[in-house]
Amino acid sequence: MPEIRTETMTVNMGPQHPSTHGVLRLVIELDGETILSASPTIGYLHTGIEKTAEQKKWQQVIPLVERMDYLSAQSNSMAFCMSVEKLLGVDGAVPERVKNIRILLAELQRINSHLVWLGTHGMEVGAVSVMLYCFREREILLNINEMIAGFRLFPSYMRVGGLREDLPRGFHDAVRAFLDRMPGKLDEYEDLLTKNEIYLKRTQGVGVVSKEDAVAWSLVGPIARAAGVDYDVRKVFPYNGYETYDFDVPTQTTGDVYGRYQVRVAEMRESMKICRQALDRITPLGEYAIADPKITPPPKDRVYTEMEALIQHFLIYSQGFTVPAGEAYVPVEGPRGEQGFYIVSDGTNRPWRIKSRAPSLLACQALEKLIVGGLIADVIAVIGSIDVVMGDVDR
Amino acid sequence: MDAAALVALLQQAVPDAAVEPSPSVDLQTTIYVPRDHVVALARVLRDAPELKFSFLAELTAADYWPREPRFEVVYVLVSIEHRLRLRMKVRLDGSDPHVATVSGIWPAANWLEREVWDLFGIAFDGHPDPRRLLMPEDWEGSPLRKDSPVQIRRPPHVAEPLQVTAEEFHQNVQRDRLSRRE
Numbered sequence: 001m002p003e004i005r006t007e008t009m010t011v012n013m014g015p016q017h018p019s020t021h022g023v024l025r026l027v028i029e030l031d032g033e034t035i036l037s038a039s040p041t042i043g044y045l046h047t048g049i050e051k052t053a054e055q056k057k058w059q060q061v062i063p064l065v066e067r068m069d070y071l072s073a074q075s076n077s078m079a080f081c082m083s084v085e086k087l088l089g090v091d092g093a094v095p096e097r098v099k100n101i102r103i104l105l106a107e108l109q110r111i112n113s114h115l116v117w118l119g120t121h122g123m124e125v126g127a128v129s130v131m132l133y134c135f136r137e138r139e140i141l142l143n144i145n146e147m148i149a150g151f152r153l154f155p156s157y158m159r160v161g162g163l164r165e166d167l168p169r170g171f172h173d174a175v176r177a178f179l180d181r182m183p184g185k186l187d188e189y190e191d192l193l194t195k196n197e198i199y200l201k202r203t204q205g206v207g208v209v210s211k212e213d214a215v216a217w218s219l220v221g222p223i224a225r226a227a228g229v230d231y232d233v234r235k236v237f238p239y240n241g242y243e244t245y246d247f248d249v250p251t252q253t254t255g256d257v258y259g260r261y262q263v264r265v266a267e268m269r270e271s272m273k274i275c276r277q278a279l280d281r282i283t284p285l286g287e288y289a290i291a292d293p294k295i296t297p298p299p300k301d302r303v304y305t306e307m308e309a310l311i312q313h314f315l316i317y318s319q320g321f322t323v324p325a326g327e328a329y330v331p332v333e334g335p336r337g338e339q340g341f342y343i344v345s346d347g348t349n350r351p352w353r354i355k356s357r358a359p360s361l362l363a364c365q366a367l368e369k370l371i372v373g374g375l376i377a378d379v380i381a382v383i384g385s386i387d388v389v390m391g392d393v394d395r
Numbered sequence: 396m397d398a399a400a401l402v403a404l405l406q407q408a409v410p411d412a413a414v415e416p417s418p419s420v421d422l423q424t425t426i427y428v429p430r431d432h433v434v435a436l437a438r439v440l441r442d443a444p445e446l447k448f449s450f451l452a453e454l455t456a457a458d459y460w461p462r463e464p465r466f467e468v469v470y471v472l473v474s475i476e477h478r479l480r481l482r483m484k485v486r487l488d489g490s491d492p493h494v495a496t497v498s499g500i501w502p503a504a505n506w507l508e509r510e511v512w513d514l515f516g517i518a519f520d521g522h523p524d525p526r527r528l529l530m531p532e533d534w535e536g537s538p539l540r541k542d543s544p545v546q547i548r549r550p551p552h553v554a555e556p557l558q559v560t561a562e563e564f565h566q567n568v569q570r571d572r573l574s575r576r577e
Contacts, residue, residue, distance in 0.1 A: 010565060012564070020499040027568055027571075043528060043529040043530065051545065052545075080474055216501065216503065217502055218450060219505035327421075328420055328422065329471060331480075340453075342453060342469065344457050352459075357453045358454060361506060361507075362503055362506070362507075365506040366503075
């Protein structure tokens, strides 16, 4: 009988692969279908945004940070604006209405991001109709973005010191229509997945991470909460008035792909609860920025009629504003967990250093731990479940 | 726990290290620690029952060129149990910037330290996998240093041959794997 030659097989997955959510390369060593080792290679989307930001004026950085994590634009710009406001010392002067609008937009963004996640993840494990359903509801959220700012993905609506302009007419109706529609649709998604035998088989007990490992590997957001780590920045270190809102932080203890799915779906329901409360507090018209002419430009009608307003407008858009020397880091809870911007100023109108705390980078680092020992077919389910955005990994 | 209590506690645990509190605008306790005691202090911060900074939220650096000491490595720590945040900073000279790795204490520091090595050229002594993370492997220089130019034109670099055989691919993978273990 001839001797059977056994050896491990090395498979190169990516960088161009339809289900790696961007350009992620994995070199996987296989023994049969079992994964022995995996080494992720990143950096294919590195565009040097942090270096570019050092050449820009403070307000010009906002479009850049929105493009880092392209599924949570509003959370990114909120984190950045809050850090700059902290350094300027005006964070106490931000009107309540602005804070509530920011919370509303950040929560809508969270639903938006989770919908993209649910759709793509469902498609990757074989439930294509979920993708079509999720993108149908996401379209409504993109329309709301278009309504407030004219842009669908990167609104740049949050500015240092407040918002770019007041809410448009019909905003409340549009958001309320979405909030009325969404719970039924969420039930529809859950009908398709939550008790679906195929989905359960693909996700339960797959990609398990323990509570201790989740903390040691700095995993945050839904991944950590699915493993039982009760850490949500909104509850533990409240910011922007979140302490006045009534909501729960859903957690699971399984730490597997299915647990992450349950946490994210429950989070969407909690986000809608916050949105309803925020919408009731926001008046259709009112203050939309702090009244500091050195930081926020005057309204357009005053620019056209008053000399001083014209000068202020010109100064802000040509020279920007200066930020006192120092450093600040204000964490917020984005769709993927704690994110924030460590900013350093040298007292001029341009940032000295900007560092984005990227939850996706750390999730990508832990990917190896999640897939080793599992099956090759589960890699796709695990990559989907950690919800990495490669723009945030590489920046 | 306020800054003074924390500094006193650290000072008591590691008597040699001169821990220096620093003011901050965002109400995060900020301390400067000497380079040689980073690992000892990190272990105290993680394990002391009244601290429990088990979560490394961020590890990054900033370049204050042309000032000396030029670099600052920043560790943002969170204690989920006690609801504390801490910013620990280390000053490093520009001539030979290096600091001991904390990846033995917080495993998550692995890629974060690689990123700092990649973009700032700050070496982490004892790092298990000291390779570039984001930039191409054959890149020269440290792009986020302040004396590094913003826009440079380089002739396109093409690695030859563009196709590798299965055998060569396997060899490359083995080589990478060995270099990671070292």
